[in-house]
Amino acid sequence: MVASGTPAKRRCFMVTRTELALAAVLILCTSGVVYGQIDRASLNGTVTDSSRAVLADARVDLVSRDTGLKRTVATGPTGVYSITGIPIGMYDLTISRTGFRTFEVKSVQLFVGETRTVDAELQVGAVSEELQVEATAAPLEISNARVGTVLEHQQLEEIPVNGRNWATLEIFAPGAINAGRGGQQDIRFVGRGRDDNNFTFDGIDATGVQEQSQKADARLNISLESIAEFRVESAVYTAESGSSGGAQVNAVSKSGTNTVHGAGFDFFRDSVFDSRSPFDPAQIPPFRMNQFGGSLGGPIARNRTFFFINYEAIRQTQTQTVVGFVPNAAFRARVAATSPALKPIVDGWPLGQTPVDEITDLYKAPGVNSVREDSVTGRFDHNLSDHTSMFVRYNIDNVSIDKPFDPIGARDTEKIRPSNLAVQLMHVFSAQAVNEAKFGMNRSTFHHPVLGTAPVGVSGVPGFSDLDPNQLDLEIGTTFSGSDNLSIIRGRHTFKVGGEIRRVLLDNTSVGIPVTVIAFNSPDDFVNNRVDSVSLDDLLGLGRMRRTFWMGYGQDQFKVRPNLTLNLGVRYEYYSVMTEANGHTAVVDFACGGFCPPGTPMYSPDRNNFAPRLSLAWLPGGSDGRTTVRSGFGMYYSPNQNDDFSDPHESTAARFALSSADVSNLSYPLTPFLGLFQNQGASPKGIDRHRTDGYFENWDLLIQRQLPHNFIVQTGYVGSEGHHLFSGRQVNLKDPITGKRPLPQFGQFQIKYNDSNSSYHALLTSVERYFTSGWSWQTQYIKRRRSKTPRAGSAIGVTRTSTFDTTSR
DSSP, X not given: OOOOOOHHHHHHHHHHHHHHHHHHHHHHHHHOOOOOOTTSEEEEEEEEETTOOBOSSOEEEEEETTTOOEXXXXXXXXXXXXXXXXXXXXXXXXXXXXXXXXXXXXXXXXXXXXXXXXXXXXXXXOTTSEEEEEOXXXXXXXXXXXXXXXXXXXXXXXXXXXXXXXXXXXXXXXXXXXXXXXXXXXXXXXXXXXXXXXXEETTEEOSOSSSSSOOTTOTTSSOGGGEEEEEEEEEOOOTTOOSSSSOEXXXXXXXXXXXXXXXXXXXXXXXXXXXXXXXXXXXXXXXXXXXXXXXXXXXXXXXXXXXXXXXXXXXXXXXEEEEEEEEXXXXXXXXXXXXXXXXXXHTTXXXXXXXXXXXXXXXXXXXXXXXXXXXXXXXXXXXXXXXXXXXXXXXXXXXXXXXXXXXXXXXXXXXXXXXXXXXXXXXXXXXXXXXXXXXXXXXXXXXXXXXXXXXXXXXXXXXXXXXXXXXXXXXXXXXXXXXXXXXXXXXXXXXXXXXXXXXXXXXXESOSSOEEEEEOSSHHHHHTTOOOEEEEEOOOOOEEEEEEEEEEXXXXXXXXXXXXXXXXXXXXXXXXXXEETTOOOOOEEGGGXXXXXXXXXXXOOOOXXXXXXXXXEEOTTOTTOSEEEEEEEEEEEEOOOGGGGGHHHHTTSOEEEEETTTSTXXXXXXXXXXXXXXXXXXXXXXXXXXXXXXXXXXXXXXXXXXXXXXXXXXXXEEEEXXXXXXXXXXXXXXXXXXXOXXXXXXXXXXXXXXXXXXXXXXXXXXXXXXXXXXXEEEEEXXXXXXXXXXXXXXXXXXXXXXXXXXXXX
């Protein structure tokens, strides 16, 4: 493996990698081309006679049981057939050739992102004679070396999921670890961080835009009822997938069929079975939760036009006893008499009920948490002709939340609205050529005001709960994406090439209103208005952050033998430098002596992101064997979450910190000290202007065995190394000898770097049974070792005081 080192060494490595990538592209372009199908499936196989001689020109028909879709191909000179771009679902497969009995396989289930292999041995006889074979419910993975799994529709319907949040089921994937509540923000894969995961819906970006995961409180951002199935690729996936270096999670929406299907549900819970906490009153606080909805899908015109609609909602009211510590009446009177300027602040604490000591009362009150969420999904599928089809899918989730922000009366109100649009047009030029064009829009809006109880925040007074002021956080994140992919199949080669352009628009501000927080060392200091420190964040206007992702790939899936498949691919990704549409940035750099001249780019572009990917899958026992050996290697780039690049915009607003060590007699109101803020404590935020994009190298060696009763057991080794990963450090610290800062006009502030590395090694073992005969099984065991090696900065005035754990964050 190649670890990051000096810039000179990295340049040498990049040249070698670029040459390898360009060579792979030349091979692919001179051979032919297929389209990426992360939200669809493929089917291939080899047709032979009873003597195992290959049969050319055999007719292969695949017919959907749900929509009547039919795809017909013929075997080539090597007896191999391949069908790509197949919508997920249940199919009947028929293979025929003059002089042989017809070979028929009923109920072939094709899953999202799957390349299924069905070989056929034809027997001599009349074409009218049929030989029916039962489809395997639990097929081996014999096309690549990826680590992952599929959550099929029966599992989505039958597995109990608290809150019906589909993302909690990601934990069933090999290599997944739950580091919190089990949602998008908490599940990590194979040593990568949560911000490295990528989420798509029908192949369209479905991230939170500001960061990779959607907001945790938006439980129905994609309604569970609207998902047909989803695939999780934890590591070592092919060049078709990318835009982030972590796991790839792709959900596929339900569509209508030739049969009308509908469902309705209502889940209800109340406080009857709740227990009483020590702080609750005699009556248990009320709790009411209704989660209800329904779906309907069917034909508009049989075999031609279909619809699917879904609605799901949550109504929840939960009351919990909140407990805080507040000043008693005697303390309040002392403050009013000694420091009347603090009376509006001390009045921010509510009156307590129970004495705790000579200055403190206990405050108890019912804290009501109300949630209203409505999610709608609609999909329209239409076959324009036998060779051209399209679909449009749109979903939107509207969330309103009102809950306690602190235990003494501040309220936290959230309005979240994620929405997603997918439009796809697919044309089959011939049995060997398919083109797919796709457009998508992904939006996530977040309006987050905090209604405080005091004109300024107060912290650090021993014995009292902190006071919170009014606050406002706004986010409007949108991505527009367009992609076009082509496929051509030649003999034993399935060539794939595709590209996507994704425009990122992020309008956000973390300080929609000014925020001031003052701190005191003791209750006596509070009474006498002796302020220890002050932080002041001035109004930050809405930033209009913009960047573009340019992504492309090429891949050859070569069926060397019926029992040996080789994948060779390369992916290129360029993430343009983030800009602010109105030029409202303040770039800070030690080389500039502080803020750089207006118009200075936030950082230098990184255009070297070529990522080769190789894998093989081998069946030692032949094409009808029950054991596979798979191994692969790949490089995977990550663009960092978009919010990380908002810092130069945030530096345009005044951010100051002042302490009693800087000025004597610091007190409230702060008006007499405003001039000192500018001289002592400006706190900008920065990004390393010479950063490079982080990337991971992943590799594995896996053995998979098919057992009786549709069980599959897998064990193997998975490794990962991360390079140039995100880290943050506090800079511009005072010299312990001179007491001076390198940039005297600023206080201490943070710069974000990409200079950390990670290492992960794991033994993965899993046992899986696809849903048959009414039940399924999934379990996994991980024995892992991970580490990180942050590199200390060497620039003048740059001292590391903390490092993010890039392997477990």
